[in-house]
Amino acid sequence: MQRCPTVFDVFGTLTEEALALLASGLEFSDKVKPIALPPNGEELPEGTHDVVSNVLREADLTIVNNEECQKKVEEPVTKRMICATGGKTRKDTCKFDSGGPLEHNGTLVGIVSWGRGCGIKNMPGVYTNIARLRNWIQQHTGV
Numbered sequence: 351m352q353r354c355p356t357v358f359d360v361f362g363t364l365t366e367e368a369l370a371l372l373a374s375g376l377e378f379s380d381k382v383k384p385i386a387l388p389p390n391g392e393e394l395p396e397g398t399h400d401v402v403s404n405v406l407r408e409a410d411l412t413i414v415n416n417e418e419c420q421k422k423v424e425e426p427v428t429k430r431m432i433c434a435t436g437g438k439t440r441k442d443t444c445k446f447d448s449g450g451p452l453e454h455n456g457t458l459v460g461i462v463s464w465g466r467g468c469g470i471k472n473m474p475g476v477y478t479n480i481a482r483l484r485n486w487i488q489q490h491t492g493v
Contacts (some may be wrong), residue, residue, distance in 0.1 A: 367461070367478060369490055386457040387493065390484035393432070394459055409441035411452070414474045422473055423466045430482045432460045433474040443475045444468035452477045 376382055396415040411434035419433030420426065427433060434452060436442055443450060443462045452460030460477030467473060480487075487493060 367483060367486075369487065371491065385451065385453065387484065387487065388457050388459055388481045390488075391481055393479065393481045394454060398454065409436050409439075409443075411436055411441065411475075419474045419476065423476060425466070427476060430479050431463065432477045432479040434460070434477065435472060435474040437472055440469040440471050442469045442473065 378384065394413045396413055398413040399410065414422075414433040414435050416427045416429070416431065416433060419431075423433075432452070443465060445468065447462045448464070450462040451458055452462065458480050460480060463476050463478050465473065465475040
């Protein structure tokens with residue numbers, strides 16, 4: 351396995367993403383499946399429903415615009431981030447979920463990054479925005 355370098359200065363800061371290139375292919379099964387990646391820059395609009403974080407447990411989430419998200423989480427939310435909330439259901443990602451998928455219609459749109467607390471009503475979680483990293487992924491993997 352070969353590790354690609356961490357993304358530096360894609361958006362003016364060091365980010366937490368890394369890629370691992372496997373020496374051989376994977377055998378797909380019920381537990382190991384491929385997932386599509388979004389085209390470069392193709393982001394989900396605010397209010398998109400049926401966004402799912404589906405490892406171990408599943409939650410239907412809704413995309414929140416970054417300005418609204420930043421006000422709620424009281425931390426900077428950059429263009430390399432995407433926010434989603436379970437709204438009144440209090441469904442959310444929590445501790446130890448980092449690195450998990452945010453998926454929409456079979457496409458990986460985000461990676462669990464951080465949030466303010468867990469399961470707080472209308473509090474969005476923050477995810478890495480895969481559409482903003484597509485060129486970097488393509489450059490290092492050819493995918």
